[in-house]
Amino acid sequence: xxxxxxxxxxxxxxxxxxxxxxxxxxxxxxxxxxxxxxxxxxxxxxxxxxxxxxxxxxxxxxxxxxxxxxxxxxxxxxxxxxxxxxxxxxxxxxxxxxxxxxxxxxxxxxxxxxxxxxxxxxxxxxxxxxxxxxxxxxxxxxxxxxxxxxxxxxxxxxxxxxxxxxxxxxxxxxxxxxxxxxxxxxxxxxxxxxxxxxxxxxx
Numbered sequence: 723x724x725x726x727x728x729x730x731x732x733x734x735x736x737x738x739x740x741x742x743x744x745x746x747x748x749x750x751x752x753x754x755x756x757x758x759x760x761x762x763x764x765x766x767x768x769x770x771x772x773x774x775x776x777x778x779x780x781x782x783x784x785x786x787x788x789x790x791x792x793x794x795x796x797x798x799x800x801x802x803x804x805x806x807x808x809x810x811x812x813x814x815x816x817x818x819x820x821x822x823x824x825x826x827x828x829x830x831x832x833x834x835x836x837x838x839x840x841x842x843x844x845x846x847x848x849x850x851x852x853x854x855x856x857x858x859x860x861x862x863x864x865x866x867x868x869x870x871x872x873x874x875x876x877x878x879x880x881x882x883x884x885x886x887x888x889x890x891x892x893x894x895x896x897x898x899x900x901x902x903x904x905x906x907x908x909x910x911x912x913x914x915x916x917x918x919x920x921x922x923x924x925x
Contacts (some may be wrong), residue, residue, distance in 0.1 A: 726801075729809050730790045733816050734783050736901065742775065745883040750778045753786035754816050763789070790816055798823060799843040803851045806859035810866055810905035817901070821873070823847070829869045830854055860907065867906035874898040875920060882924075889921050 724732075737754030748756035757778050760767075765785075767777045794815040795801070800808055803826070814822035820841030827839040827847055835850035855862045878888040878898075888896040895903070895917055903911045912920065 724809070726791065726795060726808075726812075727787065729812055730787045730795070731783075733790055733813055734786050736813070736904075737786075737816070740779050745886070750775045752778050752781045753783060755781055755786050755789055759789065759793075763793075799848075802843055802848045804855035804859050804862060806855065806863045807851065807866055810863060810870065813901070813905065814870055818873070825869050825873055826851065826866055829865055833865075863905065864907050864910050867902055868910060870905070871899060871902035871912075874902060878921075878924070885921075885924055889924065893918070 734753045737751075740750070740752040742750045748758065750757045755778070757773065757775065760777055760781070761773045764773075765777060765781075766773050767780050768774075770776075790812075795812050798815055798820075800812050800815065803811060807826075811822055811826060814825065818825075823841045823843055824839045827837045827841075830837045830847065830850045831839065833850075833854055835846075835854065837846050837850050851862070874888055878885040886896065887898045889899075890896050894914070895912070899912070899917070
């Protein structure tokens with residue numbers, strides 16, 4: 723069983739190094755840590771009194787791991803949901819912030835649980851997730867993985883510049899879709915034909 727720190731290290735590896743994509747609303751990012759996050763945390767790593775691209779560029783992997791553990795695992799209380807779900811939820815918290823929890827909450831509502839989709843893991847969400855994980859925790863994990871994938875597809879449906887994250891230039895599954903499917907059992911992975919049908923309207 724992976725430790726939480728190992729999961730965080732895997733997220734850092736998945737996120738990659740420094741990028742500054744004009745289509746990414748997060749702006750300059752390294753290891754998945756955005757300049758906005760660094761400003762919120764007061765991380766003036768260069769000591770020049772301002773938090774800029776230069777600070778993002780010098781962020782270390784170890785610092786990114788610590789940020790993820792403190793602010794995207796411990797703070798949102800990811801440890802309170804069923805263990806089978808934790809790695810996927812943790813990964814999505816890093817990728818999408820409070821939306822990660824809202825995706826879970828909307829899923830739980832679809833399953834008939836009385837949960838408010840407020841992006842906060844509180845007593846209602848914890849109780850509902852624990853019940854939804856019975857008797858098969860992996861079924862809940864897979865349902866969440868599908869919901870993640872649908873979230874990415876829906877984002878790309880609405881915003882053309884974001885489609886490059888869901889579909890490669892060659893027409894295959896983009897990083898977002900591959901990322902969601904890392905936390906899905908093989909039978910729920912889209913085949914290439916299924917994927918092409920889903921994105922056909924993008925042209």
